[in-house]
Amino acid sequence: MSFYDLWRQQDWDHLALTINAMTDSQVQRALAAPKLDWPGFLALISPAAAPYLEQMARRSQRLTRQRFGNTMGLYVPLYLSNLCANECDYCGFAMSNRIKRHTLTEQELDRELDAIKALGFDAILLVTGEHENKVGMDYFRQVLPRIKARFSTVMMEVQPLEAGHYGELRALGLDAVMVYQESYHRPTYGQHHLRGNKRDFRYRLETPDRLGEAGIDKIGIGALYGLANWRVEAAMVALHLDYLQRRYWRSRYSVSFPRLRPCTGGVEPVSPMGERELLQLICALRLFGPELELSLSTRESEHFRDNAMTLGPTNMSAGSSTRPGGYADPSEDLAQFSIDDVRSPDVVAQAVERAGLTPVWKDWDRALTGH
Numbered sequence: 001m002s003f004y005d006l007w008r009q010q011d012w013d014h015l016a017l018t019i020n021a022m023t024d025s026q027v028q029r030a031l032a033a034p035k036l037d038w039p040g041f042l043a044l045i046s047p048a049a050a051p052y053l054e055q056m057a058r059r060s061q062r063l064t065r066q067r068f069g070n071t072m073g074l075y076v077p078l079y080l081s082n083l084c085a086n087e088c089d090y091c092g093f094a095m096s097n098r099i100k101r102h103t104l105t106e107q108e109l110d111r112e113l114d115a116i117k118a119l120g121f122d123a124i125l126l127v128t129g130e131h132e133n134k135v136g137m138d139y140f141r142q143v144l145p146r147i148k149a150r151f152s153t154v155m156m157e158v159q160p161l162e163a164g165h166y167g168e169l170r171a172l173g174l175d176a177v178m179v180y181q182e183s184y185h186r187p188t189y190g191q192h193h194l195r196g197n198k199r200d201f202r203y204r205l206e207t208p209d210r211l212g213e214a215g216i217d218k219i220g221i222g223a224l225y226g227l228a229n230w231r232v233e234a235a236m237v238a239l240h241l242d243y244l245q246r247r248y249w250r251s252r253y254s255v256s257f258p259r260l261r262p263c264t265g266g267v268e269p270v271s272p273m274g275e276r277e278l279l280q281l282i283c284a285l286r287l288f289g290p291e292l293e294l295s296l297s298t299r300e301s302e303h304f305r306d307n308a309m310t311l312g313p314t315n316m317s318a319g320s321s322t323r324p325g326g327y328a329d330p331s332e333d334l335a336q337f338s339i340d341d342v343r344s345p346d347v348v349a350q351a352v353e354r355a356g357l358t359p360v361w362k363d364w365d366r367a368l369t370g371h
């Protein structure tokens, strides 16, 4: 049994109708419950919950401070490669896009690590396109120890791997893996993933199961909001989390909220999610999982990040470059997606302090765990 079996039992259209038909009293009942269950979560992401956003935000803020204190973890994405053997029609790295492709050499990697260290970061998210042959396990085996020697927290967002490979990378110091399903709606998934291994919907959907089996400390999931009905996507993310937390209870979980943004390819969202709705989802997830890490990326605007940061999120990226080599040499090039909050890490940290939170650059030390 994997999450795939539970996913197959869901009826997308029925879920959409259920969420849309939620009433004021169902929302109030969900808000009054001591612990929010999945049906209650559906009520809080429904249109009927929109007038309760302030109340949800206050609850979300209180739960976040109780569990995480007055802190905000800061991390930086490091793009190791923009090679990709997939064709996702919403992404600037899609294989048919004629952009300059590059994978960092060891020397270039060291220059990037120097530049990132100088910005103050100690938590790093390694990102690649998905190119199994050229940027696969051999490359990860080569670069991970080099990176782990300099960063306390190393996370990865790369192509889905086998459980055995995750176990091997964990032994080399990998702390967390993010793998986003993009869409839990199979026809939509097929429509946007046109070529390459990523077309295998089930293999991707079962990746968090393999991460749990491999004992990865932190597992990040999410959907790309806008490809299909965002409320049903959010319902699927919550169902997935609930399943994972029960089954792989030793791992921690994090959720991100990427929204479909303009890029080469020009795919327009069919179910646009505005900032109010994004905040509604963040607060609903906090009420659903008080222990969840919620991550807000630089895809969101400075204004939104500054206003939402105290209401539920626990981690933020800052000063992001989506180009391999972009920290040591910050010249312009085609990016994977557009960045909205372009402030430097220092300026973001000052905004975090102004909001009454302490920026956390390092929250982990290998002396505590031995790896």
Ligand code: SF4
Pocket (backbone or CB within 6 Å): 084, 085, 086, 087, 088, 091, 092, 093, 094, 095, 128, 129, 130, 198
């Ligand atoms: S979303 Fe990922 S897999 Fe798809 S084209 Fe972009 S980099 Fe490649």
